[in-house]
Amino acid sequence: MKVLIIIPAYNESENIERVIADIEQNCPQYDYIVINDCSTDNTAQICEENNYNYLDLCCNLGIGGGVQSGYIYAHRNNYDYAVQIDGDGQHDPQYISQMIEILEKENADMAVGSRFITKEGFQSSGMRRFGINFLSTLIRMVCGANVKDVTSGFRVANRKYIEFFSKEYADDYPEPEAIVAVTLHGGKVVEAPVVMREREGGVSSISPFKSIYYMIKVSLAILLYRITYKGGKK
Amino acid sequence: MGLGLRISLLIAIMIYVVLIFVLLRKKSFTLKYSLLWMFMAVVLLIMVAFPKLVEFLAEVIGVASYINAIFMAFIFFILLLVVTLTSIASKQHREIKTLIQNVALLQKQVDELKNNK
Ligand SMILES: Nc1nc2c(ncn2[C@@H]2O[C@H](COP(=O)(O)OP(=O)(O)O)[C@@H](O)[C@H]2O)c(=O)[nH]1
Ligand SMILES: [Mg+2]
Numbered sequence: 001m002k003v004l005i006i007i008p009a010y011n012e013s014e015n016i017e018r019v020i021a022d023i024e025q026n027c028p029q030y031d032y033i034v035i036n037d038c039s040t041d042n043t044a045q046i047c048e049e050n051n052y053n054y055l056d057l058c059c060n061l062g063i064g065g066g067v068q069s070g071y072i073y074a075h076r077n078n079y080d081y082a083v084q085i086d087g088d089g090q091h092d093p094q095y096i097s098q099m100i101e102i103l104e105k106e107n108a109d110m111a112v113g114s115r116f117i118t119k120e121g122f123q124s125s126g127m128r129r130f131g132i133n134f135l136s137t138l139i140r141m142v143c144g145a146n147v148k149d150v151t152s153g154f155r156v157a158n159r160k161y162i163e164f165f166s167k168e169y170a171d172d173y174p175e176p177e178a179i180v181a182v183t184l185h186g187g188k189v190v191e192a193p194v195v196m197r198e199r200e201g202g203v204s205s206i207s208p209f210k211s212i213y214y215m216i217k218v219s220l221a222i223l224l225y226r227i228t229y230k231g232g233k234k
Numbered sequence: 235m236g237l238g239l240r241i242s243l244l245i246a247i248m249i250y251v252v253l254i255f256v257l258l259r260k261k262s263f264t265l266k267y268s269l270l271w272m273f274m275a276v277v278l279l280i281m282v283a284f285p286k287l288v289e290f291l292a293e294v295i296g297v298a299s300y301i302n303a304i305f306m307a308f309i310f311f312i313l314l315l316v317v318t319l320t321s322i323a324s325k326q327h328r329e330i331k332t333l334i335q336n337v338a339l340l341q342k343q344v345d346e347l348k349n350n351k
Contacts, residue, residue, distance in 0.1 A: 054342075055338045055339065055341075055342055056338055056341060056342075057334055057335070057338045058334055058337060058338065059330075059334050061331055061334060061335070065331045065334070065335065068335065069334075069335040069338055069339065072335055072339065073339060076339070171331075
């Protein structure tokens with residue numbers, strides 16, 4: 001079983017070494033690829049010096065286009081599963097094997113790592129949880145997928161949806177939309193319990209002000225996806 | 235429509251058409267994208283050539299004076315052009331994204347080949 005861990009990294013020089021060390025120590029059986037999305041700090045240099053497996057994008061594509069290049073890489077190199085984890089150390093790679101197990105057991109196409117099932121560890125701010133709940137409800141109404149932690153960037157996709165994402169993946173704030181896309185195309189999305197950590201260094205790309213923009217943009221994107229989706233409901 | 239207005243409109247359209255042709259000649263314009271521009275010139279010419287038509291149309295759509303009808307036509311075309319430009323920009327955005335991704339993947343392969351030697 002070939003598994004690729006995709007790590008989007010934008011200005012993660014404070015965290016990337018810890019994240020890779022964690023993977024190399026706890027899941028040496030998996031391959032990984034860091035996507036340096038034109039960071040303005042020395043993320044690229046760190047990857048080069050440590051001989052990490054990494055991609056260097058020459059312009060900043062944002063999280064969507066960045067992660068998508070990881071899926072293209074996974075597709076071209078024939079991986080069975082692609083796992084997305086954040087480059088800031090919030091996601092513990094030890095959960096990956098459980099996520100894949102759950103995905104296989106449930107016969108699903110994508111498994112989302114959710115911090116709201118066991119409700120342990122980092123739960124995010126109240127405001128952000130409110131937004132996540134809203135999006136979760138919207139997604140359930142739009143396509144029937146039952147996912148609580150819809151913005152979680154910790155997820156596994158199988159071969160079929162690696163190929164799908166390599167062709168079609170939203171540009172910015174792609175996580176919730178990807179759940180809708182998979183479900184509408186007849187795929188099954190399940191949640192797997194994980195415990196998340198607080199970001200270890202650097203700053204989150206989503207400031208309080210941006211989160212309002214985020215909510216409007218993502219809600220619209222989800223509704224639009226539903227309206228413009230061709231080919232009947234699954 | 236007064237003669238003065240018709241002449242000034244005609245001059246404006248002439249300048250506009252000449253500009254399009256100059257840009258087309260210099261190849262700084264793709265023909266495909268200039269079709270809408272030319273179509274716009276033709277419609278405006280028709281409006282100048284047949285003022286009675288404009289007056290009639292102004293009455294039909296309930297515009298008080300024909301000059302407002304001309305303004306409306308202009309604004310409508312500009313909206314159409316802006317929407318077209320947005321769609322062109324979106325398409326190019328997608329293409330550029332794919333290019334950047336492929337450049338990065340190729341770069342990686344090149345580096346790997348180099349290091350194997
Ligand atoms: N490729 C790419 N990744 C990004 C960009 N901005 C943020 N990221 C990565 O996306 C992940 C999640 O971002 P983060 O700011 O922690 O968002 P949060 O966890 O939702 O607060 C991290 O791994 C970031 O390095 C970007 O512009 N491009
Ligand atoms: Mg984070």
